[in-house]
Amino acid sequence: MKKILDLISLEVMNAFAACGYDAAYGKTGISNRPDLCEYQCNGAMAAKKAYKKAPIVIAQEVAEALQGNPVFEEVNAVNPGFINMKVSGSFLADYLLKMQADENLSVEKAEKPKTIMVDYGGPNVAKPLHVGHLRSAIIGESVKRIGRFVGHKVIGDVHLGDWGLQMGLIITEVRKRQPELVYFDESYEGEYPAEAPFTISELEEIYPTASAKSKEDAAYKEEALEATAKLQDGVRGYRALWQHILNVSVADLKRNYSNLNVEFDLWKKESDAQPYIPDMVEYMKKEGYAYQDQGALIVDIKEDTDTKEVPPCIILKSDGAALYTTTDLATIIERMKLFRPDEIIYVVDKRQEMHFTQVFRCARKTKLVDESTELRFQGFGTMNGKDGKPFKTREGGVMRLETLISDINAQMYKKITENHEVDPAEAAETAKLVALSAIKYGDLSNQASKDYIFDTDKFTSFEGNTGPYILYTIVRIKSILNKYQAGGGAVCGGSILAPVNDSEKGLMMELVKFNSVIEQAFEEIAPHKICSFIYDLANAFNRFYHETRILTEEDEARRKSWIALLDLTREVLETSIDLLGFEAPERM
Secondary structure, eight states: OOOHHHHHHHHHHHHHHHTTSOGGGGOOEEOSOTTTOSEEEOHHHHHHHHHTSOHHHHHHHHHHHHTTOTTEEEEEEETTTEEEEEEOHHHHHHHHHHHHHOTTTTOOOOSSOOEEEEEOOOOBTTSOOBGGGHHHHHHHHHHHHHHHHTTOEEEEEOOBBOOSHHHHHHHHHHHHHOTTSGGGOTTOOSOOOSSOSSOHHHHHHHHHHHHHHHHHOHHHHHHHHHHHHHHHHTOHHHHHHHHHHHHHHHHHHHHHHHHTTOOOSBOOBHHHHGGGHHHHHHHHHHTTSEEEETTEEEEOOOOTTOSSOOOOEEEEOTTSOBOHHHHHHHHHHHHHHHTOOSEEEEEEEGGGHHHHHHHHHHHHHTTOSOTTOEEEEEEEOOEEOTTSSBOOOTTSSOOBHHHHHHHHHHHHHHHHHTTSOOOHHHHHHHHHHHHHHHHHHHHHTSOTTSOEEOOHHHHTOSSSSSHHHHHHHHHHHHHHHHHHHHTTOOOTTOOOOOOSSHHHHHHHHHHTTHHHHHHHHHHTTOTHHHHHHHHHHHHHHHHHHHHOOOTTOSOHHHHHHHHHHHHHHHHHHHHHHHHHTOOOOSOO
């Protein structure tokens, strides 16, 4: 379906043309003074110079041409040359009927679907997820869902950190504790045990212990470096132990991400890119892109238009070791080979912007990607506590993501049960859904690139711009629809009539923005625009609800129309929160 603003603009453009002016001057926008009008065109003022006429004269002519147009209820020319418009209720109702009948709720699917990869998540194995992983997971999941909804093939990749010194540290510490394990017997030729020699909780204790020891003990660190080299050289026992680390970690990561309603299509790892590095290095040398500088292999990527220094891209250190840059470039090669994406979106901390500037420029300069392949960096800001500093536990440590979710679940359970007699199992399930809405909406309602305060008291409130408020609104609508059905009424397929009051029209005016909002959210990688939209929509519904006796309305046609309007509102709200990555319970 065409966006309603495009349809309105078309009518105004036709009126400009009918009056002898260039139709392009009829482009119309939403009014920023809703107390005066709903839509506004400022083209008459832009046409002043071309036609040597006072803007108000042009505006009056166009307004006159629009009189009697069924799209508009009211059209006025206002000094110095604005054209102010209010749309007719019948036009709105007709648009909503078409929206109701459209399986995509008026959102047009992409004419030429793209293959888009979203790189989000990025945890390191053998470490628990903490609150620092929250934003990447939440934003990336929403970006993936929005892209799919508008018709693209979107592939989500977790891109695990599983290579380098951290693996050597873990292997070294395991060897210190259990030297008798068969993995350390280099003469062993049999099958290795199927079960890991550690649990996830043990593994999560092993890494920080090993890391701390390596900072204090040079010999220990040397052992870890040697273990890393053996792993990367393919020593069987070390590879088998590394595979155990992966299996145990990934199982736990999947459980934790599932609690966030976050799913990945690919569980690719840094190690998957390693086989591509040798050929990539040789190619860059052979083609003259890379050269030696103080022993390191680098690629110059600065451009004449740079206003600040962009350091060269280091491919290999002077000791021949690869860096994150090397792995990220090799990962691009793998992605191009396996998936040929039209676009790759990286959802990462905004403090990594320079790193990705270097990676993107190097990938383009060395022709690792097609000219048409778009590389996009979606940097996100920091999640801070009420003190304005990065979110911590009360003791000052980094909070585990599992702990944060558990704490908010408990908070929501208490709110749901304190004044109501409810089944404990149902209350627990509802609390999980509402808690997730609090976390995800609290994050996504902020522009991704900005830092924000994670205020659990605010985010778990059932009032104001919060996830629980949105869910409460959806549940309220479901309750009305259920009562209507219980009384013998049919919810689906009712006709939507022109509005009879301002609050009903206000609700309609919000609903018709849906396709425009989704398009913007996708193009700008901006889930916060969906949050803003559903908050306005929820407010518009609640105003209508408080001013209207829906179920006791005596006019049956009018009552059916309101039920159809409510059902469409519910569907738009539930579709929107699904794009944000959470869902509503049946009751609260």
